Amino acid sequence: MYGLLFGHPKSGDNMTNIRLKSLLMILLMCCAALAGCLDSDDDDDDDTTDDTSVTDNGYTYVSNVENHRALMQDLCDIKDAASSTGGYDFATAKTIYADGKNAQKDSGVYRTLGGFASAADKNHEYDNYYGANGSIGEHIMAAMDGTGDFENTSNTVRYQGIAKLTVNMGMVGYTIHELNAAIAKAEAGNWGTDDAQHAWDEGWAFFHGPTENYGCSPAKVMEKRAADFNTADADGNAATFLATRTAMNDGLTALQNEDMQGVVDARDEVLKNLVIVYSQAVLKYTSKMDSNDTAEKYQAEGYAFWKAIEAYAGPYMHDGCYNMAVGHKVMMMGEIDATTCDAFVFTPDEEGGTTGTCTNTVTEATSPDATTAEECDGYKSQYYMDNYAATLMNNVLDLTDADQLGTSYDVAPWLQPVWDHYGITSSDIGSMS
Template identity: 30%
Template sequence: MKFTVAVSAFLLASSAQAASFRRRLSFERIAGYEPKSQVTDHNAIDLDQQAIEIQLAIGTSESFNNALKIYTDGAFSKSVAKVQLSTPLTSSVAEGDQITGLNVDGAEVVGKAYADYSIGADVIEIQYRTLDLQSNYVGCQVGANPTPNTVGCFAPTGTLSINGEGSVSYTYNPLTDNGNKRTIQGFSTQAKERMYECTNCPYTTYKKFYDYYGTFDYANQWVLAAFSGTKTSFSNGNADFSLYGFTGRGEVIKKGTAFMIIWMYVIRELEDALDDCQEGCTIENCNDDPVHAWDEAVAFYTGSLEGKDGSGAGVLLYAVADKRCENFKTCGDLANDVTGTAHVNLEIFRQFSIGLNKLLQSQCASAREQKERIEQLMAIPMIQGALRYAYMIDVQNNSDEKAEAEGAVFAAAVLPLVHACNAEAAATIYSNLRVGQNGSANFQKVREAFESVYECMGLRGEYIGGYFDSATGQYFTGAAPVGVSSDSGPNVGLIVGLTVGGVVFLLLAYVLSVRRGKQAAAEMQKKVEQSEVAQEQPSVEDSEVM
């Protein structure tokens, strides 16, 4: 089983014992991470992404319209029914009040009031109840879903009970009046309110993107321009999608939704968790909100398709990290393999688990360290993608619109971070990977531009790895990792600098020092050291932990 899973389980179990948590401890894992709140509905946002990709792959005007509809209206997350009441409300209804009815088969359907409704209201919205298991998290999936699932929806007509009292008749159309309140587009169009003008805003990373592109919903504008085949009008990083057909535009859209929109919203949830956290709070459940926001970040990063242990086939950020590690030989615990889980995923999930543990203990300021490290690490697959397509276009002469489009969107996803460090480096990357560069990309210039800002971005060149040819077992010519003189040499820069026992010791020492004092931590250190000697594991302590 993955090392991340073991670390996560240890941290959460230790935290539960020490803090006597009142929240449930049995929520289904997300790629090994154990959330402390229900986020199955959030985790299902990847079903929207998957449905969009399926439509884009068809490559017709009709299928692109279907994909646009899913993007703007949603299909699988935060399902809500809008019903017409036969008589206006005679008493007010509060947001969250339980509302029950029946489906077409006579089975009970449970929901809650989506908002507050005053006396006299005759139209209300009801959010369907979501369950703890991902496999049946909600029974009504309509919205823009090309294949609507109405099994768990309210029947077209019937009666509703509000808070278990009385009944009121209603009518609605299950195929047109069941929608979704969470959409991928909304992650971007709400950015100004949620990432720039909120109490502790603007968020540092989001501001870099706003400053570069010059508009709040830059990612939404990128995606909409690709759908319509038109030009963007940014301050920097513009693209003319009229140069592409369905193939190129499809690549730009599906990667823009995941790698630009959802990527930033993961950061938003991490920031929101810290905003809500109350430092040193001892009141029961005072930090439920930040824990839930942190869980949401994990859900949006990963998605439901990865499954409980991360072995599934997802379509979000977790999945692209796994794909790029195969290209750059940065998979596995030692970041030296071309199969398995991306080392960056293992490290990000380690940070997710440590951050969660800190939030559960009301260590808000300390949890910022995890938030910032996760942000830095999330850039790695984007850089790898940009480098890969720069090499394919330049050295391998693959200059079709698919390759160019993929290079352009990977670059667009990380250019603002580069620009914040070095505007000239960002301009170099953009000019070589922009839409319409027509096979003129220069891999070495792109590589050198990225390398010039790694330190500023909190990364090392070795973290990126080298573009690897699995067929020959060697790095492609001129594309070896930074610091490796031979194109066939190993990627040692990312090798974890501690044995498994050493990492567990650090985590044990941290938890024990809080709960049992220095004496217990010293005893545990002695035990771990004895264990390591017995195992006769080789030491790589001089290497840096990624």
């Protein structure tokens, strides 16, 4: 090796020989270290062919995702460290999140939730919606550090943020990323078990994980909310979980058959059921914010569950038309553009009358507040309010605003356009017991 790299030294050049050998050793050590540092959360270099017969709760993997499944234990350990029984050890929780603990790769480095959550160009909508790369990580780190949305909040609130955001924003984001990655690989013609099917397997690994860590998974949330909203079958299986598992199996079969539409339909069904379960969670915890003792805890839980779907719900929530002439009120209009706020027409109750109805000619909605021509004329495009209902939701779930506590909120009307968009029915949501 020495001769190939440097040539053979002449007789008498012993000192040069020693120096060059030392330089070679340093160079080789640096290369080895660099190889480890360059490892990342990119799954292309993972072993995808061994140990492919593993089944987690009705889904059988066709590729090796042992390392991916192991990440769920990190979620359990983060939760334990950050809890009151763990002494609110946020520093340890942050270390596990950032450096990893259980999902060691063949290269020796660890897969970490922090590595994914802080990365740019992932296949989900969170960064587009929040306008920042690594937006999932920004939310989680705010809870870890007590900054941003968690500035000056209690240990209880920070724990709820850490425990709920890591699972329901972090792992859900990871799941969505992998399903979309599978579609992208299939679109490129890479349908196999080491490409698209492997990415699809990873989606289930991050959503469900191994049975022993099921309690720390997004799948477990479906079980809990189904019990709250009476949407479980006689055996306690959540309707959302059963639909998600069926979609995941159908999507895998579609990949094996190179059926692109089948894969897309399966991905969309998974997303629909994620919107259902986190809608249920938001409905539950915003309604419990009137608690005398635990309102801030419920608000923090509602916040974290809302962040799991805000990027997929916010764009379809009510926009608003503001009207100063009716006491500075805003009429929720569904998903509209600004010009719709100009399209209100007044119709008097009788010819020459001064009172009547104010109807929007685009949506055919009638204003509950404007009853005169002057009031109806108060709706203008310059007073259009984009994502108005999402803003209301974020106001209710503002963890730094104690004035939001002490009230039970019914946010179902704010979410209704979202459910309409995804084809979610009232029976899908259920009724809270």
